[in-house]
Structure formats: structure tokens, C-alpha cells
Amino acid sequence: MRNSSNPNRRKFIRTSSAIGAGLVLGRPFELRATPFSFNDKVRLGVVGCGGRGRGVIFSNIPKIPSAHLVAVCDIIPSRRENAVARFKEEYGITVQSYEDFYDMLEKEELDAIVLTTPDFWHMQHAVDAMEAGLHVYCEKAMSNNIEDARKMAEGMKRTGKLLQIGRQRRSNDRYRFTHQVLLEKENMFGRLTHAIGQWNRSRIWTQQPNKQDKFNIKQLERYGFETVAQDYNWRNYKALGGGVVSDLGSHQIDIFNWFLGAYPHTVYATGNNSYFKHEQADTMATILEYDTPKGPAIGIYENISNSRAIGVYERFVGDDGAFIISEGKDNKIYRESRVKAKRWQRYINAGYISNLADMQKYQEEEAGDSGIKETAPQFSYDIKNMVDMDRVYNLQSHTAHLYNFVETVRGEETLNYDAITSYKSEVCIYKIHEAINANGGRIVIDPSEYEV
Numbered sequence: 001m002r003n004s005s006n007p008n009r010r011k012f013i014r015t016s017s018a019i020g021a022g023l024v025l026g027r028p029f030e031l032r033a034t035p036f037s038f039n040d041k042v043r044l045g046v047v048g049c050g051g052r053g054r055g056v057i058f059s060n061i062p063k064i065p066s067a068h069l070v071a072v073c074d075i076i077p078s079r080r081e082n083a084v085a086r087f088k089e090e091y092g093i094t095v096q097s098y099e100d101f102y103d104m105l106e107k108e109e110l111d112a113i114v115l116t117t118p119d120f121w122h123m124q125h126a127v128d129a130m131e132a133g134l135h136v137y138c139e140k141a142m143s144n145n146i147e148d149a150r151k152m153a154e155g156m157k158r159t160g161k162l163l164q165i166g167r168q169r170r171s172n173d174r175y176r177f178t179h180q181v182l183l184e185k186e187n188m189f190g191r192l193t194h195a196i197g198q199w200n201r202s203r204i205w206t207q208q209p210n211k212q213d214k215f216n217i218k219q220l221e222r223y224g225f226e227t228v229a230q231d232y233n234w235r236n237y238k239a240l241g242g243g244v245v246s247d248l249g250s251h252q253i254d255i256f257n258w259f260l261g262a263y264p265h266t267v268y269a270t271g272n273n274s275y276f277k278h279e280q281a282d283t284m285a286t287i288l289e290y291d292t293p294k295g296p297a298i299g300i301y302e303n304i305s306n307s308r309a310i311g312v313y314e315r316f317v318g319d320d321g322a323f324i325i326s327e328g329k330d331n332k333i334y335r336e337s338r339v340k341a342k343r344w345q346r347y348i349n350a351g352y353i354s355n356l357a358d359m360q361k362y363q364e365e366e367a368g369d370s371g372i373k374e375t376a377p378q379f380s381y382d383i384k385n386m387v388d389m390d391r392v393y394n395l396q397s398h399t400a401h402l403y404n405f406v407e408t409v410r411g412e413e414t415l416n417y418d419a420i421t422s423y424k425s426e427v428c429i430y431k432i433h434e435a436i437n438a439n440g441g442r443i444v445i446d447p448s449e450y451e452v
């Protein structure tokens with residue numbers, strides 16, 4: 001086990017920085033790698049105990065045997081204290097709590113940190129942690145601007161530390177199976193020509209301050225917030241977050257890029273805040289143009305905030321078939337009528353998709369054929385049938401994604417979604433922002449902009 005008098009304790013000094021008015025930032029001055037023993041648990045500190053932070057602390061970490069929560073950090077006292085009290089109550093484990101990230105790094109012996117803070121904080125904490133020899137799991141989006149996202153990808157490359165970004169669909173068994181087996185191994189749908197997606201909600205994200213907290217505005221300013229409302233609802237401010245495009249769209253447009261095997265060369269986008277009147281657009285639509293290895297493709301994506309009708313999904317259309325995929329219930333595979341049932345029988349025989357009783361009503365010769373044959377839902381609901389994969393996690397996707405990170409720290413896996421891969425997807429997200437902020441427009445992305 002780890003020696004508690006480990007000489008490799010990371011030390012930090014505080015320096016002022018030009019980033020943000022009055023922010024107190026730290027710089028590491030001691031940089032030594034901690035040898036990691038296979039049997040050790042990965043010692044984690046979680047920064048940000050809001051919605052996602054609580055998910056990490058209570059729903060993800062306890063399900064990962066090789067993860068050990070050592071400390072939590074939040075600038076809101078009730079959030080960090082409630083996290084400590086609840087963790088003690090539920091798991092009998094005492095974790096330390098901090099207001100300040102750099103205090104935590106200085107005092108605790110950590111292997112890695114999990115950043116679940118607002119997007120505009122991610123770069124500084126991630127880069128400083130990596131410079132100090134720690135690995136980082138950072139929630140999406142990497143940042144709210146392209147320059148900081150790039151610094152994170154460069155930081156990972158420079159330090160050689162791990163930086164996984166929290167787009168958990170990359171560790172979702174169903175998504176990985178579709179990519180690895182149906183698309184890459186089998187080319188089941190032929191050339192994909194369209195990716196269509198949406199995430200519609202009937203509200204915009206807002207949180208109410210906890211009345212038990214006494215906020216000091218000077219303290220909040222040290223952390224980059226001008227008001228209490230900004231700390232709770234940072235998503236809606238252009239300087240702090242990325243609104244619906246980063247929050248929701250970045251998950252799904254990343255899937256477009258992954259499955260199409262390319263990044264868009266041109267984006268068109270428009271949006272407005274006519275419904276909720278926050279700084280960020282609450283309604284947006286974008287068209288993305290791709291040159292994929294198999295030919296041109298188009299992406300179409302939207303966010304609506306006044307109706308959750310038809311919900312959340314990504315849909316792909318190819319020459320031989322189409323599919324809808326989501327983290328929810330919308331999952332189905334369709335065969336084009338020109339593709340004979342006999343040809344797809346091998347996918348059924350392999351156990352990849354089911355062709356159960358209801359398939360009988362879609363006989364090839366059936367009168368009134370609309371041109372589309374619909375299969376029963378893909379076997380991906382039952383992970384026992386996800387055959388021919390490198391591995392199946394059988395975990396809720398947030399847990400699987402953090403598990404993949406923790407096990408990579410231990411040398412047991414490789415990252416499913418490192419910062420350089422994420423940066424490429426974020427480039428087009430920031431370009432979409434740019435187009436929306438310019439009241440709509442077309443932006444051409446030079447291939448060099450995707451390089452790190």
C-alpha cells in the first residue's frame with residue numbers, strides 16, 4: 001500500500017494571475033511523479049460539489065472499487081459540507097473538505113482530481129494539476145473558449161499526464177458497440193451521409209441559492225463571479241459557460257464526429273434567446289458539412305428549450321440502413337429495402353441485432369412496402385449480446401467513463417476520450433458559438449485548426 005509519509009507530496013505556491021479580475025491562482029513549483037503501485041487505489045479529489053459533482057461523489061466513485069475519495073472542494077460551504085456529511089453517513093468514510101483548490105492540492109496526497117466546476121474554471125485547474133504531476137478527469141466542456149481548450153490539450157501533451165474529458169457516451173457500451181462493431185468492423189450501414197440530432201427541453205437550467213449560505217461578494221469575486229446568481233447559474237452567462245450548445249450539443253456533435261470519422265469543414269448556425277432572455281441562446285440550429293473518408297456528409301442539430309417533445313437522440317442515415325441511438329429509450333436499427341434480409345441475417349446470427357417475431361410483419365414482398373424495413377431494437381440493451389468488442393463495461397455510462405479513467409491511471413486501460421480528441425470536437429462547438437453570437441452565419445474551419 002501507499003506509504004503515508006510519501007515524500008512526493010505536491011506543493012504549491014500562490015501567485016496572482018492576470019486571468020480574471022482578482023482571481024487567486026496557484027503554480028506548482030515541485031514536479032515529481034508518484035510511482036503508482038498496481039494494488040493502490042487511485043486517490044481522488046473532487047472539485048465542485050454541485051449537480052455533477054454530487055453525481056461523481058455518490059453515484060460514480062462508490063461503484064469503482066479502485067477509486068478512493070480523499071477530498072472535496074467547493075466555494076459554497078453548504079455544498080462541500082453536505083457532501084462530506086452524506087459520504088460519512090452512507091459509506092462511513094471521512095473525506096476532507098476545502099474551499100480553495102490550491103489548498104487541497106497542497107495538503108492532500110492525491111493521484112488525480114475530478115473537475116466538476118463551471119466550464120470557465122476547467123483550464124486553470126486542469127493545467128496546474130497536470131503540471132503538479134496529477135492526472136485529471138475534467139467534465140465537459142473543456143472551457144468556454146477555444147484558446148483555453150487548446151491549452152488543456154497542449155498541457156496533456158506537454159506533461160504526459162492523463163486528461164480525460166467527461167463526455168460519457170464515449171464509454172457507453174451501446175455507443176461503443178455501434179462504433180466498434182456495427183460501423184468499423186461490419187460497415188453495416190454503408191456510407192453514412194447524414195447525422196441528425198437534437199436535445200430538447202422544456203426549461204433552461206437554473207438553480208436557487210441555498211439560504212443557509214452567507215455569501216460574501218468579495219469571496220465570490222475571487223473565484224470569478226460577480227453575483228451569487230452567477231455562481232449558481234453560470235451556464236447562462238457568456239463569460240462563464242457555453243449555454244445549450246456546449247452543455248447539450250457538444251455531447252451529441254461529438255458523436256457525429258466520432259461515427260462519421262471526420263470533423264466538419266464548415267458550420268452554419270443561428271440561435272436566439274427569445275424564450276428565456278438569458279445571455280446565452282436558448283434555441284439554436286446548426287448545419288455541419290463534412291468530408292468523411294467515405295464521402296461528403298451533412299450534420300443537422302438543434303436545441304429547443306420550451307418543449308421537450310421528441311427529446312434526445314442522434315440519428316444516422318447510410319446507404320444500406322439507418323439507426324437512432326441515445327442514452328435513453330430511443331434505439332433502433334433500420335434496413336433499407338434494397339438490402340436483402342438474407343444479407344443482414346449474418347448480423348442476427350452473430351448476435352448483434354435481434355430479428356424477433358415482429359420482424360415477420362416486414363417481409364420483403366409485403367404489400368404496401370414503404371421502402372423501409374424496421375428491425376426489432378438492437379441487442380445492445382442486453383450487454384450479454386455485445387459480442388466482438390474489446391470490452392463491455394456493464395456500468396451506467398458516467399460510472400464507466402470515470403472507471404476507464406481510474407483504470408488508466410492504474411495502467412490497466414487506455415483513455416476512451418483524451419483531451420486532444422475532445423479538443424477537435426470542441427473546435428466546431430466554439431465555431432457554432434461564434435456563428436450564433438454573430439446573429440447567424442457560415443464559418444469555414446481550416447483543417448489546421450483541429451491540430452494540437
Ligand SMILES: NC(=O)c1ccc[n+]([C@@H]2O[C@H](COP(=O)([O-])OP(=O)(O)OC[C@H]3O[C@@H](n4cnc5c(N)ncnc54)[C@H](O)[C@@H]3O)[C@@H](O)[C@H]2O)c1
Pocket residue numbers: 047048049050051052053073074075076079099101115116117118119121139140141166167168223231232233234247
Ligand atoms: N457529462 C455530463 O453529462 C454533465 C452533466 C452535468 C454537468 N456537467 C458538467 O459538469 C460541470 C459542473 O456542472 P454542474 O451542473 O455540476 O454545475 P453546478 O453549478 O451545479 O456546480 C458547480 C459547482 O462548482 C462550484 N465552484 C465554482 N467555482 C469553483 C472554484 N473555483 N473552486 C471550487 N468550486 C467551484 C460551485 O460553487 C458549484 O457548487 C460543468 O462543466 C458541466 O458542463 C456534465
